[in-house]
Amino acid sequence: MKMGTRTGLVWHETFMWHQQGKFSGLMPAIYPVQPGHHYETPESKRRIKNLFDASGLTRKLAHIEPRPATDAELQRVHKPDYLAQLARDNELPEASAGFDAPFSRGSFDFARLAAGGAIEAVDQILKGDLDNAYLLARPVGHHAESGIGKGFCLVNNASIAAAHALASGLERVAFVDVDVHHGNGAEEIFWRDPRVLTISVHQDRWFPPDTGDVSAVGEGPGKGFNLNIPLPAGCGFGAYKAVVDEVIVPALEIYRPQMLFVPFGFDAGAQDPLGRMILGSNHFRYIASELRAASQRHCGGKMLVTHEGGYNEATTPFMALAMIEAVSGIDSGVTDPYGAIMDGMPGHEILPHQRAAVDAARANLDGIRAATGA
Ligand code: ZN
Numbered sequence: 001m002k003m004g005t006r007t008g009l010v011w012h013e014t015f016m017w018h019q020q021g022k023f024s025g026l027m028p029a030i031y032p033v034q035p036g037h038h039y040e041t042p043e044s045k046r047r048i049k050n051l052f053d054a055s056g057l058t059r060k061l062a063h064i065e066p067r068p069a070t071d072a073e074l075q076r077v078h079k080p081d082y083l084a085q086l087a088r089d090n091e092l093p094e095a096s097a098g099f100d101a102p103f104s105r106g107s108f109d110f111a112r113l114a115a116g117g118a119i120e121a122v123d124q125i126l127k128g129d130l131d132n133a134y135l136l137a138r139p140v141g142h143h144a145e146s147g148i149g150k151g152f153c154l155v156n157n158a159s160i161a162a163a164h165a166l167a168s169g170l171e172r173v174a175f176v177d178v179d180v181h182h183g184n185g186a187e188e189i190f191w192r193d194p195r196v197l198t199i200s201v202h203q204d205r206w207f208p209p210d211t212g213d214v215s216a217v218g219e220g221p222g223k224g225f226n227l228n229i230p231l232p233a234g235c236g237f238g239a240y241k242a243v244v245d246e247v248i249v250p251a252l253e254i255y256r257p258q259m260l261f262v263p264f265g266f267d268a269g270a271q272d273p274l275g276r277m278i279l280g281s282n283h284f285r286y287i288a289s290e291l292r293a294a295s296q297r298h299c300g301g302k303m304l305v306t307h308e309g310g311y312n313e314a315t316t317p318f319m320a321l322a323m324i325e326a327v328s329g330i331d332s333g334v335t336d337p338y339g340a341i342m343d344g345m346p347g348h349e350i351l352p353h354q355r356a357a358v359d360a361a362r363a364n365l366d367g368i369r370a371a372t373g374a
Helices: 013-017 042-055 071-075 080-089 107-127 157-167 184-189 237-255 281-298 316-328 339-343 352-362 365-372
Strands: 007-010 062-064 094-096 102-104 132-135 173-177 196-203 226-231 259-264 303-307
Touching: 007 107, 007 316, 013 042, 013 107, 042 316, 062 107, 071 080, 071 107, 071 157, 080 107, 102 107, 107 132, 107 157, 107 259, 107 303, 132 316, 157 173, 157 184, 157 259, 157 303, 173 237, 184 196, 196 237, 226 237, 226 352, 237 281, 237 352, 237 365, 259 281, 281 303, 281 316, 281 339, 303 316
Parallel strands: 007 062, 007 132, 132 303, 173 196, 173 259, 196 226, 259 303
Antiparallel strands: 094 102
16 A cells, blocks of 8 residues: 555456447347447446546555455345346346346456455455545446346445445444435345435436335334435536535434445436436535545545446546545546536526425435434
8 A cells, every 4th residue: 555545446457348238228239229339338437547547646546456255245235046146147148137237248257346346445444544445346336236236237336345344343334325326226225224324316216217215214223214315307516515515414414324335426417328417527526525524524534435327438537536536635637628617507506496305305314313313
């Protein structure tokens, strides 16, 4: 580890070798669909790493070498029969893990390596060698549930990492999922678990289309410990700032987690093909810096960011750079060429129907208070 470096980067070349198969957009490329490429390609992710490299940022971060997660580590989160299905189908030229989760031969090996990389990051953070880390891996994870894959995800990297942190002795952790799509995986996995506060801010009824409602608060011993913040399409910084300042940060204040897990997507970015929000890199910077500050207040700085969505190849790298600058406290010296355009877009002021959505989610803070006895 380099002296003074407190932020780690989990990266492995083979993360970019996961392929969905013969697709175009979300559709199998069978007539009348002309073959093209799936929405989730390596390019937007590889360009993040390339920008980190080109700007000199990579060498200022600690490299975390991933290793494959073991069956026991995966089984803390996933059902054995689902893992057996992935292992079996991993030998096929093309297969599916579930709704919108195609993969091809070898993808489960890459998924295992991504999950193991998240676990390695947790170990180094809990040892005190690092404060926080960014897992820049494919396949991504936040839609994967205990017994089925969804939305480009095979195994749930962030949830496997959180389960590892709990198995290592932590008693209370929190998720803040800022991908434009619902963090349904962690919600389902920890639905009845009071040791995990799962928070997700996302576009309402987008993906998965049937989850993410504000009324879903957990059940049994987990009741009160799930906080959904569904937002109408078209939100800008005003709505997101209100969500962070009035809902997410106060929820963390009440719950006082010992470590933060942040499934971070950049698909709430303006011009993303799979989201309908208008954030720019400076807005992601604000979200990341507020989460880092919360991790410093409650968790001794312990935070793991896992890469999730972000599909605009041109803009996503600059958004990820702003995020990692905020999380690491290191200035890359790079100015986002899209930054001024996105900051200047109309629509960043919070509108009345966006305000109503924030207020509805904020009302659930009482449930967290009641459940924690705070
Ligand atoms: Zn997404």
